[in-house]
Amino acid sequence: MIKFIYISLLTQHLTTSEKGKQMDKDYINVMEEIVSTLVNVLMMSPDYQTFCQCSKCRNDIISLSLNSLPSHYVTSDEGRKMIFEQLNTTENRKWINKRIISAIHTVGKFPKH
Ligand SMILES: [Zn+2]
Numbered sequence: 001m002i003k004f005i006y007i008s009l010l011t012q013h014l015t016t017s018e019k020g021k022q023m024d025k026d027y028i029n030v031m032e033e034i035v036s037t038l039v040n041v042l043m044m045s046p047d048y049q050t051f052c053q054c055s056k057c058r059n060d061i062i063s064l065s066l067n068s069l070p071s072h073y074v075t076s077d078e079g080r081k082m083i084f085e086q087l088n089t090t091e092n093r094k095w096i097n098k099r100i101i102s103a104i105h106t107v108g109k110f111p112k113h
Pocket of ligand 1: 052056
């Protein structure tokens, strides 16, 4: 059930950012956007309520996840949309999620806050 919530939230988030603001920078890592959204959504789910919710731990989880995932930089909103669609498959979501969950457990074991 959580899976459905985060996928819809993720899609919602990216749709909003697409419509709303243009890219803040000249280049953007689409993987970073996806991972930070997924981490925020996962940390809200009941499964992870026992884990620390502070911003230091959250940033550590995001950084650790990103270090184990390939970056996907784009320089335009069209590219951003295209890469998002490529990454947003069931298989990819499973794999990205696995890395994030492993990072949540690592940071939970060795918090730096
Ligand atoms: Zn913490």
